[in-house]
Amino acid sequence: MDDIWTSNLKDTVDSIKNNNNVYTTGKVVKVNEYNVEVTGLNDVTFYEEVNITEKASGYVFGIYSDRVIVALVNIKEEIKPGDMVYALRKEFKCLFSLDSVGKVIDVFGNDLIAGKRFDNLVELKVENPPLPLMDRGLVKREMLTGITGIDLIYPIGKGQRQLIIGDKKTGKTQICLDTIVNQKDKNVLCIYVALGKTKKEVKDIYYELTRRGAASYTIIIASFHDELPTRTYLTPYVALSIAESFMLQTYDVLVCIDDLKKHADIYRQISLASKKTPGRDAYPSDIFYTHSRMLEKGCQHRNGGSITILPIVETKGGDITDYISTNIISICDGQIVLSSKNFTKGEKPAIDYGLSVSRLGGNVQDDNMKKVGSKVRIELLSYLDVRQIYELANIDEMSEDLQRRLREGKVILDNLKQYKFSPKTKKEMIDSYKFLTEKNAK
Amino acid sequence: MVVGKIISIFDISIEVILNSDTVKIGDILTVQDNREYSFEVVTINNVSATCISLGSTRGLQKGASVIKLSEGIEFEYSDNILGRVFDAYGNPIDSMKFNSVNKKNINNNTVTLKEVDVNADILWTGIKVIDFFAPLQKGFRMGLLGGAGVGKTVLIKELIHNVYASINAHAVFVGVGERSREGKELYEEMKESNLLDKMSIVFGGMGDNPVSRSKSVYSGLTMAEYLRDEKKKDVLLFVDNIYRFVQAKSEIATELKQLLIENGYPSDMSNDISKIEERISSTENGSITSFQAIYIPADDYNDEAVQIITSYMDGQIVLDRKIAELGLYPAIDVFKSTSKLIDIEKIGERHFKLVEEVLRYLTRYKELEEIIAILGIEELSEEDKRIFYRSRKLRYYFSQPMFVAEAYTNIPGQFVKIEDILIDVENILNGVYDNVDESKFLFIGKYHE
Structure with a gap:
């Protein structure tokens, strides 16, 4: 290991002497599963994009006096201690193409069905600062799902965040798909975010939406469990960043996030790996903020555009009072609770009308x-x-x-x-x- | 003057290596070339200071030079706060012009035992279930407890509508870690009904970083103190929601790598809560009556933070998911909701006896429900049947259409006087309405003519 430190020092001295410090550089000293520790990078900025030779890329996740932690989002080859690290002097951003509509994509510019990279990519910030309060409008336009139990009793408005929560196999995803299909010819851009779903499930959803003519206004963004957890963690933020860029051009956007429980678990995994002190149920203390700042993107903009979010949370044994569920319920503007008892009784959609709530209710409905x-x-x-x-x-x-x-x-x-x-x-x-x-x- | 350089950045926690001994805990530092970034000093030793960032740290550079900005967060302390909306750090966010006259540090205040005033009049809210089970007086700290999505915010808004609009008080609204949508709605509603001129609002929304969320409480208190101490007014303080303050503090403590207690709460939590709750006190200058929504995480009523906060309350109203499930709003658990006024010497014998009797009926009703689930209603004795049917009427009677919920329910709101509540309850208990169908009591104001 001594070699690395000496050679690193020598490299730094050389580059200062030669005055050719185009990139700030560093060297890998420790390789973990999805982050690396780096020495050097002496004037790096927080959240800066970083390349590890040609082998991998990521962003600055933590800066200490003697080392920098780089979270990896892309690994092509195995990284070894001693590999050169280049800071790219710009904020870490994700990639998006306007050709994404009707496709299944990731947030790094790839068309997953065709298995190739898009040509015309634009860079998008992972997260934008919260929208100023006075730029928000009132939520009062309906977003029709075509489902009586929702449109009539617990209606959803454009710019609302309505949680869909229930056990496995109660029809949570189906409500999202119904809603997406019902937006046909209504000038709504739909984004379906699949987090930790199986590849088979995502392909089924893709075919289902295509068959029902919904592909022409829908983007499916997918991140799978066999990828780096940092990618899955980032995906919903980027999806909302995409939605935000459309909202600012006065579009109405519907974002379904399927599902946030898996996202919470992945964030817990990353946090524990970076030695954050665990809190309730071993989730880190900022798990609420992780989701609150994400879902706060859902809003009616005063320019006329809007982001409606339908996050999904999977529960166990019908218990909606566990930590993650109640956190997300408290962030959303209401919840559609699905019960497996109703589902097996054949009362479909299996909405539990007692536990479901819409905090906007009649505000978004017409008088009738x-x-x-x-x-x-x-x-x-x-x-x-x-x-x-x-x-x-x-x-x-x-x-x-x-x-x-x-x-x-x-x-x-x-x-x-x-x-x-x-x-x-x-x-x-x-x-x-x-x-x-x-x-x-x- | 440059006081140091940044050597470490991890989310909102920043370490600055110092070259000056002028830096104190609580000081606000900023980056010399980019004032967008600023930090509060939390701990210092002789070489470095650990700080928490007031905003996002993305793009912050290692090695950046740091200068001192001020001796702590300062908030406007003048009449210019009236009718305005601020962020947690005292910047107006209602896109109108603002002139600062006088500013005051948000941390440095407390009320001594000598100054605290405890005598006051009863304050009726017009909400049946509160006035009957948990009446309050000026200067009370009322906690509104509830899990997620059972109606805390609606109740806070109804209280603003009923109490603030009807008495000549000033009001401060503090939004802590809550939805921006609701903040905007509150602002629009207050503006529309011309109630904004005596109200001041501060927001640290749920999309903002934890420092902003925790500071919004101190900022709100500073405004309330200005109205009480300088303007000598009675003040209504609405906090939605105080649990988020503790939650934000936990996030900060984690980032600072402090050791945490159960469920990830900071070890000095009870100290922090005490410091803010004790500031919410009445003095001979004026009263501060506060309504504080308290979120119950994971529906766990025994949560450590919730228990500490409620120990400072003079009264509490507990919202229950099981009642919300029946569609009975406000979904109040009458067994857990009470106040220090429920005392025979304070509210009088009639009211006190009625509360006792109603609670006796409803306790029996709970037991009967279980019996009925097994045996059916026909198996009950005549006496129990009477209790059962009257209790159902009481349960329905304590639901109420609310002014601020008219848009959801399509039923106009009702303000109910305490005398009417007592008459109605007495009549139900005495069997005057035994022949009336129970559904007639659902979502009404008073029943008797």
Whole structure:
């Protein structure tokens, strides 16, 4: 090892003597799984892009008095101690091509289906500073999913962040896909971010969206578990950076992030590897900030553009009160909770209407939808409560009022059932609840 | 004057090697050639200072020369705060012109035991469940506890609507680690209803770095203190949400590689909380009544931070996910919600006895629910059936349409007087409404004519 230190010192002295210090340079002294420790790089900046000869690239992740930690995002060849490191004198950025629409891409300029690099690439910052408060507008335009239980009862607005949360196999991804497909001819750019999904799943989603004609306005950004964890960690930030650049040009963008629990786990892995003190459930203390600053990108811009985010979180045993879930619930503007019990009962989409919330609610609906929606919601919740209590009671002995509530409640619930990819229009939704609203008018 | 050079950068934690002994803890340093970056000094030894960055450190260069900017974060301390919106460091963010008259360090303040004032009038909120179970008086610190997404922010907004709009007080709103969307909405709503002129707002949003989030609390307190001490006003202080302050402190402690206690909280957490809560006190100059939303992480009511914060509260309102699930808003857990005013000498015998009776009914109701799940409702005795049906009415009665939630619920808000609440509750308990269907009590104001 002595050799490295001596030769490194010699190199530095030489380059100062020759005055040819084009790049600040350094040498690898320790190689970890996805970061390396480097000596030299004496005036490097935080988050600067760095190349390790031709073998790998990454960015400055930490600067200490005697060494620099470089997080790797790309490894072509095995790195060895002693390899030269060049700082590129610019901020680490990701690459994006405007030809990405309809393709499956990563955030380093590759078309994953064609297996080649795009030609016309632009550089994008991984993260931009938060949008100034006064540049934000109010969220009040609807983003229709075509699903009655959402559009009518827990509506989503353009610029809203609505979490989709539930166990495995409850139809979380399906709600995103339904929503994307329902944006056809509505001038919305959709970005589907697949984090830690299997390659098979991503390809299925790609074919499904292409077959339903959604590819012409959808970008799929994928990062897989067999890649460097830093790549997966960065991917959703870059996806939102892409969305932001479109929003600033007044586009409406929909971003689905599938899923953030995996992202949290990957960030935990990286944090523990860099020796950060673990907190609750071994997640680092800044796990909330990791997601809050990401999801804060979702907003209505006052110029007219917007970013709507549908993050997904996978739970275990239907428990939405674990650490990561509650963190993300508290960041979002509402949540659609999916229950595996409803799913197996055939009540699809398997929305748990009691636990789901929209913090914007009627604000994003038109007057008709609002009127019908709030009525349906109150009647439905009261039915679900009453149904439980009178499950064993004799129906003939009940009061007239109660019998009516039980009867109508059942119809309300039945009308919410919907098969996948069979969107309803607002009129169809309102019409199916005429019996409630018309009776009220009398 | 250059005081040192940067030698280490790791996220928001920065080390500066010093060449001057003029640097003290709490000082604000900045980079000589680029004032975008600034840092607060946290610890010093004779060769170096460890600092936390007030903003992002991306692009910050190793070896950059550092100069001293000020002796700590300073916040406007004049009438110019009225009707304005600031970031945590005292910069206006409402894109209007701003003239600074007088500034004050946000850290240096405390209230002595001699100054603290404890006598005050009752303050009615018009929210049935609060006025009945957890009434408050001027100068109270009220905690609004709840897990994620059970309605803390809506309740805070309703309190702003009902209390601030109806009494002639000044108000300070502190947004700590909450949504920017809601901040913008609050600003627009206050502006529209012409309530902004007596209100000052500070935000450290959830997209901002932890230093900004933690400092916003100190900044908000400085504004409240100005209104109390200089203008001699009664002040309403709304904090949404104080847990995020502790959370931000944990993030900073981690970055500074301090040793942490359970769940990653900093070891000096209780000290930090005490310092800010004790500043929220009434003196003979004026009162500060505070409403502090407290987030319950992972729905864990026994969380260390939550427990420490609530020990400073004079009253608490606890929101419960199980009640929210039934659509009964505000989703308050009446068993855990109480205040220091629930005392026979303070609210009078009638109110006190009614609270006791209602709690007795609802406790029995909980037990009966379990029995019914197994045996069905028909198996209950007549007495239990009465308790069961009346309790359901009470449960529905304590839901309330809120002014600020009209857009979600499509039902106009209601302000309910305490006398009306007492009459209604008395009538339900005495069986006057036994023949009325329970759904008639859902989302109403007062029931009796």
